[in-house]
Amino acid sequence: MDRAELAIRWAAALTQVAYVARDRDVIERELADLLGALVACLRADGPDEATGVGRALAESGFHQPVCVRVSIDVLSSGLPRLTEVDDATRLPGVLAALAAGFADATRRRLFAEQQDLRDALVHARNTVERDLRASEARFGEVFTTSALGMVISDLGGGVARANEALEEMLGYKPGTLFRKRLDDLFHPQDRAYLRTRYDELADGVGHQLDERTRFLRADGETQWVRVAVSVLRDRDDLPDHHVTMVQDISDLHLLEHHISHQGTHDPLTGLPNRQAFVGRLEEALGTGQEVSVLHLGLDDFAVTNDGIGRAAGDHLLREVAARLTQLLGEQPGIVARLAGDEFAMMLEHPPGGLDVGGVATEINDVLSEPTYVDGQGIAAWATIAVVSLPSADTKPDELLRATDIALRKLKQRGRRQWCVVDPVQNQLYREQYRLAATIPGAWENGELGLELRPVVALAERTVVATEALLRWEHPEYGVLGPQRCAELLLDTGLSVLLGHWVLGQAAAAVEGSALYLELSAEQVADPDLVMQVRRVLGESGLDADRLELGMPVCSLSIGDGVAEDNLGVLVDLGVRTVLTDFGHTRGDLACLEDLPIHSVRMSGAVVSRVVRPDPAALFTRSVAGLVPMVREVGISVLVPGISTEEQAKWWMGVGADLGTGPLFS
Amino acid sequence: MTESSSWVPEGVNTELPSAARVYDYLLGGGHNFPGDRALAEELVRLLPARDMSRLNRAFLRRAVLHLLDAGITQFLDLGSGIPTVGNVHEIALAADPTARVVYVDYEPVAVAHSEMLLREVPNADVLRADMREPEKILRAPRVRELIDLSAPLGLLMVGVAQFIPDDDDPWALVARYRDALAPGSHLALSAFTWDNAPEGMAGAVEVFRHSQDPIFPRTHQEILRLFDGFELVEPGLVYTPLWRPERAEDVGDNAARSNLYAGVARKT
Incomplete structure (x- = not known):
């Protein structure tokens, strides 16, 4: 037998008991080399060299104890039969040395592997601890930032940890759920059931x-x-805590019971909101249902809110909601809260029609019954705009815009009013609001300008002053005159600003002539008026006594004092003062007595009433008596809107000294 | 949410035997603890466990060499265990220095071992993960760094399928991996079977019950179904020594005593 044959036998035996990850050819070559070394030992080198062979065998991967046994089996019978070996007397010693070398290598290997294992263990523990810390940090973060409520409780139900989301969901202050009983958070009717289920979980059921x-x-x-x-289980896998995730499903729940209640209802009163009302109205109109809509604006609600308090205001709103709902009763229709102090009621018409006036009156009757907040009886009154039987193609938003406009107009007239919305009138109002809303743009674009008119001494027909008025060259509607401009300005917050602008423009425009300018009531009461007048006088070089400022009598007779103060200071400056809109009431005369007035301008309404004076008429006679009284105390009387010689003569006849109007232009 | 606290990583448990360390011991390794050795010795009394381990390990080597021949250069070794003799990267890199290997195991000590071993090996890495989470594994940066899922992959599930209970549906699990792999990818798989020694295997099931890794041996038919959607290469699903033996005489007269079926299959 040669060395290669024995190597094949040796390799076959070894690979039957141990695995090395090498090709068999390679293994056989390696073993043949080892055989060579062993043959050398048998021949001469002595057995000690065989320890190296044992070591090499173990290190080549055949390190299991069984490998040395298998090797000795193969070698003890195979080595003596090798043709190159003639003397096998040294064989036992050689094999013993091989076994010793093998054992030594295996011992070293095991030691190294155990060392490896310890290192790996330390490494793994570190990794796990790092993972644990990261995991705990992650968990902590999830716990605190989660939108879900989370609570960890011990098996007895004591809260070990609860996150803020849960505390917020249940209305607790942050940190206050700690050490509470989980069971106390359960609804009483579900408490026993939940506790049983929690216990079952812990028991592994x-x-x-x-x-x-x-x-x-x-x-x-x-x-x-x-x-x-x-x-949650402890290190021994025994249950020790429950983790409860809690999701708020109240929205979901409401959704199921009352479709999108939150989106369509007013949270304060529980009534449907504007959106819901519009939807319902659209539906009714769409199906051809005959309906009426009552749009209610509470009168002086701010008085309750500001006077008694917001809580009282809220209480009143809820009370109004309840009473309107009760009034609607079983009738088909809907009550809604449209905005702060606005409510609406839609009524479907019964056969035979509906007495909307009766409903409006009834509403104010039920609202005026006082309700008590902290012992104070408060009540509400409403101004009501009604649209009866709108056509089927009416858009609900348009309808509510019309009632809204009507309400505003009504409120200017007083309280507890109601009206049926007049579509034509409403269209006019709407047009007016539309125009008023575009004034700022018109101002900026230079569409606003002055209209200058002469003020004439009636006797001599000489021009004593120039009146300046606002006009609007509208690109679409043509020139809108001073009267229209004044009406439009009433619906904007611009009358003061624009008034001051007109003052400045006019002072520059009159060029030496005396300037007559009528101020709006807001302008008269504006604390900045005096400063503005001073500025204009300074900038234009106009003498103060060449400036005549008209002030509406209403702004002076019922003011809070600012208008009177302004008047006094202006007079001190030397400005001449004109009381405008004069001649309506006897209070007008009181103003003349109390205030430093230079002239009065008769009210346009008075002038138009005596266009064709009937000497026997009471009104004509009272005007004829009034003018001389005014003149007697040295006050000029200016008559506006004179368009005929006849008018001029009549007014001159009763004593008026100044006039304006188409006749003099 | 699972019943136990999955966010807390399991600690290093050296008391409870681990299959990875038992396998290491059976292969003659020293990376094991007394509990592992005791379990292994019990196993040896019931089944030829050393031979089973050796033959399975040899199958792994032959399978990897076959995949390299088939042009596969990247490997994902699921349930790789403790790096011991004949690791995939050693076999693969010896054949092709550009080959890439990612090991996956969930046993922390096995992972730590692999990390230490692979520190200086740029083409191989280890990921600590449960092989039952293919989506997590295939998305892991460590995996993506070395493995290109658009190219064929060698997916190795050698000697691990028996650790997945029916409840976790190993068939669906393999299918999830399969679906993520590029055509031309291969699956090499071996698993414990009842078919040869049902009594001894029943004893092994009992023994492994007291370890971190209970086992669920299966029939030939059940194991064959794991290859659904793949095409088995010759000789199909056979006992480990019968799968393309290096030498005919290696098979011996009782291949069935390996107690593991093995097969390699290609995704078409």
């Missing part, structure tokens, strides 16, 4: 708890939730 149930909020209200509960 159920796997997981996942269901809808009710919790109790801090304020005692029911909170619908979905809970998912699982068991």
